[in-house]
Amino acid sequence: MSQSITQPTVSPNDRANDRFIGEFVQETLALTTRLFIQLRRRPSSLAAGVIQPLMWLVLFGALFYKAPEGLLGGGISYGKFLAPGVIVFTAFSGALNAGLPVMFDREFGFLNRLLVAPLSSRFSIVAASTIYIISLALIQTATIVVASALLGAGLPGIGGLGAIAAIVFAIVFGVTALSLGLAFALPGHVELIAVIFVTNLPLLFASTALAPLDFMADWLQIVASLNPLTYAIEPIRYIYTHADWTLGSSAMQTAWGSLSFGTAMLVLVGFDTLVVVLVQPLLRRRFA
Template identity: 70%
Template sequence: MSTTITTSKQDLGLQPRSTSQTPEMKTSIFGEFVQETLALTKRLFIQLQRRPSTLMAGIIQPLLWLILFGALFQNAPQGLFGNNLSYGQFIGAGVIVFTAFGGALNAGLPIMFDREFGFLNRLLVAPLTSRFSIVAASAIYIITLSFLQTAAIVVASAFLGAGLPNIVGLGIIALIVFLLVLGVTALSLALAFALPGHIELIAVIFVTNLPLLFASTALAPLSFMPQWLQVIASLNPLSYAIEPIRYLYTHPSWNFASPVMQTSWATISFGIALLILVAFDAVVLVAIQPLLRRRLG
């Protein structure tokens, strides 16, 4: 009788797996993890297919920002935002980054609603190889949507006269968007497990969304800001995603040593900006590990 009970617990994933696993077993576990992640990701895209207005709004809103803000400042003095640079060209990088940031900040909402409707509890008692597939599926979903939105903004910016980076430049833009979205999505998912309900999560999103936008270089260069705001903008991860993308649009020839931003304490090169985004992701992913293990355990 005891043997039967022990076996059933192991089959349900309630008992830890044996630490002595052969390479074949590890390969099988990894394959099951990938299968679970893809299945949960497919579920999210099915929800999107049933509610396509979510994606359409996520594309139309940044395009309106791009068009309206560009028109609002079209009569600004030439050279105000750089040599031969219109405000529409200037704001394009900010719209790309802020759109990706806004989508990533909302990443925790589907998890929160699954918590409140009880579906997450069903997943947690299911015989999953790894419950981290729940988190991985949400991250893949948000990153994919961010890439779709970024592509739409890049194409629209090209039609509006902002130009188009070369293939390598587009690849770097995708990398920057990926790095930013990965870290912010991880934070949002952690909040979805830490906060008591969706009201609190939405409140956090509203409180942090616009302040981080205005405390970055999305709408104005650092030189336009008062000293105290320059310091805040120089600490904002969004600035380190915006400035390299902006540099790609304004400088056809670039390298990782090219200076992209002058802060109050140092000149930030292209490569250092990317390293700061990588460091941001590393800090966030390490910081949320205990919370995720406790909530998913």
Template identity: 35%
Template sequence: MSEAPAAPPAVSADRARPDGIDLLLRPPAPRAGWRVLPARVVAMCAVELQKLRHDRTELYTRAVQPALWLLIFGQTFTRIKAIPTGGIPYVDYLAPGIIAQSAMFIAIFYGIQIIWERDAGVLNKLLVTPTPRSALITGKAFAAGVKALIQAVVVIVIAALLGVALTWNPLKLLGVAVVVVLGSAFFACLSMTIAGIVLSRDRLMGFGQAITMPLFFGSNALYPLSVMPGWLQAVSKANPLSYQVDALRGLLIGSPAHLALDFAVLVVAAALGITAASTLLGRLAR
């Protein structure tokens, strides 16, 4: 007698289900930690930038100050030639410094927003989600960087209209964007770190006003290091804003710069700022 044909191998129920149904019945495996962090950072940054759709007043009002610096201060000191800039017209020398200044002024009061979120109960809701604290801080920091980029575009347009000899090399402009974002991320994290210490909007406003102008005038944004007294040169060399300005000058107007050192300092400063602000975020939410 001939043998009966062998039965086909059994197919498991899981393999028989279409993929779509399988996903409905069994959730996908969670992403690994290193894959979660970038996604959460991007999500937090997008949430911050959504606020610009409802109120763009901040962008318009903050564009006034850099315009005044270039139109009044830059034009006046170009005429009197009071500051040695190595043969570069002073308004050309000033434009990168004003880009850095406007970016810092946007970021340095970012801690006020996180205190407002604490008072409104938003921060506590964010902290109970699976999102790491470092992702919350990094998202906010880089959102400040994107806002600063908008200010940088305004300054560059004004500078171009004033005849400043800027580069239009796409790679150098990309470097400018990276420098602006890194510098803004550091100052935003510095603000949020101070917020985690003082815990009050009024105190933060006082600290912000107390450190903003020393950071600005204690850098090479307005004048070269060579004209500073010795003690101020030491302060300037410890000031991340000086490295941001140096990189912007080298990229935008082609003046001598230490780009490798500038980028290294800004990356390290941003990383330290994110670490400090993330550490103090829990204290802010108590």
């Protein structure tokens, strides 16, 4: 006795959603490929982004090479102390510059062509820039980790390397979103470069990248405890100094007490969420 097999029906809304997702992915990949083609034609930007942190590692490591033993606590060398700071600051600097290509596209008129093109979503422009910057940050991070291992800082295990990648992703995602928002909000690249110059080094020195928290003045300890870079640097530093780290480990000190590894990660996720919530309305108005 034959039985009829009922084929599952696909609603028009499901087909439209599938088509939208497919087109969005295709547009994002195409725009991301364009950025990597530009990088291939001008590889000096990537080379500079790798050479500069290596110089930081070598020069600052040599500057404090003869620092008294036990100065940083736990017998840690300054090279091992410095490596996490260089990793995070390099990723932060690249993410802070994420808005420059978009700003130049604005000024040269290419962005206007994209905005009038029949894109399924103009947010593919933002997604492509984010993927591009995160990819560069991970390449730079891998280079610094290898270089710092060769310079004596050691090499974390597989789990530690994965956690470092996740932390770098978190800080880069939020700062990239902020930079892209500024690229659409500011009138030109001169203003954006001014914001980058004013923000870059102060946030470095107001973090624990170069010195521990207890070395700082009381007011600077409060500023460093509010700095998102500190919440990325300290967990990575804990990975370098503790092979048995867990999410519940007390990974960092702040002006108001110690925080666990997992709490620091939650702070970074909260920072990313806050930036996206603030930037999204601006992008919607600009894209409209």
